[in-house]
Amino acid sequence: MDFSENVHPFGPPAFLKEQWSEMYSLIGSYPDPDGEPFRTSAAHFHQVDVEQVATGNGAAEVFTWLARRYRNQQVVLVEPAFSEYRQTLEAEHVKIQTIQLHSENAWTLTRENVRNAIPGCSALYICNPHNPTGVLIHIEMLQHIAKTCLEDNCELVLDEAFIDFVGEEASFMPFLNEFPNVIIVRSMTKMYAIPGLRLGYVVSQTEIIKQLKQGAAHWNVNALSASIGAGCLKQSDYRERVIKAAINEREKMQQFLAMHHCETTNSAVNFLSFKLPESKNATAFFTDLLKKGIVLRHTESFQGMNGQWFRAGMKLPNNMEKLREAISEWLEVN
Numbered sequence: 001m002d003f004s005e006n007v008h009p010f011g012p013p014a015f016l017k018e019q020w021s022e023m024y025s026l027i028g029s030y031p032d033p034d035g036e037p038f039r040t041s042a043a044h045f046h047q048v049d050v051e052q053v054a055t056g057n058g059a060a061e062v063f064t065w066l067a068r069r070y071r072n073q074q075v076v077l078v079e080p081a082f083s084e085y086r087q088t089l090e091a092e093h094v095k096i097q098t099i100q101l102h103s104e105n106a107w108t109l110t111r112e113n114v115r116n117a118i119p120g121c122s123a124l125y126i127c128n129p130h131n132p133t134g135v136l137i138h139i140e141m142l143q144h145i146a147k148t149c150l151e152d153n154c155e156l157v158l159d160e161a162f163i164d165f166v167g168e169e170a171s172f173m174p175f176l177n178e179f180p181n182v183i184i185v186r187s188m189t190k191m192y193a194i195p196g197l198r199l200g201y202v203v204s205q206t207e208i209i210k211q212l213k214q215g216a217a218h219w220n221v222n223a224l225s226a227s228i229g230a231g232c233l234k235q236s237d238y239r240e241r242v243i244k245a246a247i248n249e250r251e252k253m254q255q256f257l258a259m260h261h262c263e264t265t266n267s268a269v270n271f272l273s274f275k276l277p278e279s280k281n282a283t284a285f286f287t288d289l290l291k292k293g294i295v296l297r298h299t300e301s302f303q304g305m306n307g308q309w310f311r312a313g314m315k316l317p318n319n320m321e322k323l324r325e326a327i328s329e330w331l332e333v334n
Contacts (some may be wrong), residue, residue, distance in 0.1 A: 003313050005205050005313055008315075020220035034055065037203070056200045056220065059187040060200070061198075062265040072094070077089075080101065102229050125157045129162045135267065141170065155183060158172055161189075162271075164243075188201070190270070250269075265325055271314060273299070
């Protein structure tokens with residue numbers, strides 16, 4: 001049972017299986033070079049101009065474009081952070097400054113953090129909701145951050161890979177035209193359970209999108225992904241069901257962990273991070289659960305969590321119950 005990855009357990013929307021045979025013909029022709037029909041569908045979904053959208057082979061490809069944009073410059077990362085940011089930036093010789101979040105402050109980002117970090121930097125990367133904690137930065141705070149960055153001639157890169165699990169009302173998309181320095185990266189993987197298709201996109205000002213796409217591989221999004229992605233954005237009932245299930249399982253898990261004196265993050269999405277009581281050995285816990293076939297996401301590679309925290313993605317109710325049983329049993333005898 002793998003709780004280490006954050007794709008929800010319900011599988012892709014039903015239309016994909018129903019129309020699979022009809023999609024066969026798509027593989028006989030080259031795909032659209034701009035990722036159509038997905039690009040236009042994403043633009044309509046977010047009510048932006050089509051020219052403000054570029055499609056990528058997963059959000060990971062978009063981060064390689066961004067790293068190239070900031071080559072030999074300085075960028076601020078909020079740690080702990082998704083490792084892909086640092087890997088792509090370091091490959092382009094970007095100097096990285098960090099804002100370190102702390103559990104004592106509930107892993108929250110402050111305006112002072114931002115003001116102190118961005119002078120002389122070309123961009124600030126923020127994942128919202130934050131991975132690995134799931135903590136959500138609300139729109140008002142993001143507006144203040146975007147304004148501070150704009151005043152300092154710093155771009156704000158918002159990774160909204162998990163915003164779907166909160167809802168579009170939490171997205172910064174409606175404020176893009178107010179803040180020409182904001183670049184939003186989105187992923188189709190998590191909400192629609194299609195990690196194997198590799199589909200993501202980026203939304204910003206038209207000129208920034210043109211610059212990001214320079215040097216991108218031709219036909220970088222395959223025809224199946226572009227067609228399926230366009231269909232996914234129409235699945236409002238599916239999204240509601242996934243969000244409801246994620247909230248239900250996350251709240252049950254938070255209550256369970258609190259009862260067992262574990263510290264948890266204030267997650268708003270389909271995963272959370274937790275820390276065992278002080279007297280418990282985190283390494284032994286992780287290893288013992290592995291022996292039972294239960295995989296949690298360790299945090300050895302998350303700066304500031306240092307293996308003392310664990311991230312768990314929300315899965316099917318019976319699997320979540322087995323996870324709780326395993327944790328409870330371990331805590332009783334260790």
